[in-house]
Amino acid sequence: MRKSALPPCVDVHTRVLVLGSLPGERSLAAQEYYAHPSNAFWWLIGEVLGESGLPQQPYEERLPRLLEHGLGLWDVIESASRKGSLDTAIRDAEHRDLTLFARSLPNLRVIAFNGKSAAERGRRQLGGSNPAGELPWALLDLPSSSAAHASLSRVDKLSIWKRLQAYLA
Known part of the structure; x- marks a missing residue:
């Protein structure tokens, strides 16, 4: 079944953009980002x-x-076929033009990826790792807030997620 993402939640003051891959079943049904109660987002x-x-x-x-x-x-995927909510089940993904979108945010300082799938797909769309500062914003990989990513505790995830504070100050 084809799933479509939610609209972006941004404005001209956005300094930090957190990108997921594609909302899960619960989020799509509720039309709310990170609606599943076990998601730590x-x-x-x-x-x-x-x-x-x-x-x-x-x-x-x-x-x-x-x-x-x-x-x-926002999310890196506009729409995709997927049974269930796992990123590993995503097929035939239609990706967004993240560079164009990010350039429309005049105060953007960092694009943070919520999870491995979002990071892999998003970095590909943005041209890789930004090693020489070729993009006007930093790229930051965060551990997934999903309960399916259980190799880190919530507290361990938080210690990494707190890196966002430097860009919000």
């Missing part, structure tokens, strides 16, 4: 932003809070 980002109560807020209040901190969300 809202806890991680709440801790990064110093807003530990963020996960308990209604979804429609969370997105404006992200934007107030200069943080945006």
Whole structure:
């Protein structure tokens, strides 16, 4: 079954853009980023932003809070065929023009990838690793917030996710 991503959550003040791969079944059904209760995204980002109560807020209040901190969300895949929610099941992906999109964000400082699949696909779209600073923003790989990525604890993931704070200051 073909799945399509959610619209971007960004504005002209976005300094940090967190890109996932493609929303899972629960997120698509709810039309909410990171809707599955076992996904640690809202806890991680709440801790990064110093807003530990963020996960308990209604979804429609969370997105404006992200934007107030200069943080945006989107996905590297526009649409794809996928049975279930695992990134490994993604087939026939239609990718976005991330470079064009990122260039439309005048204050963007870093593009952070939520998980290995998002990083691999997103870096390919953006031209690789940016070794010589060829892009006007940094690229940062983060461990997936998904519970399916269980090789790191939430606390270990948070220590890496806190690298975003330098770009939000």
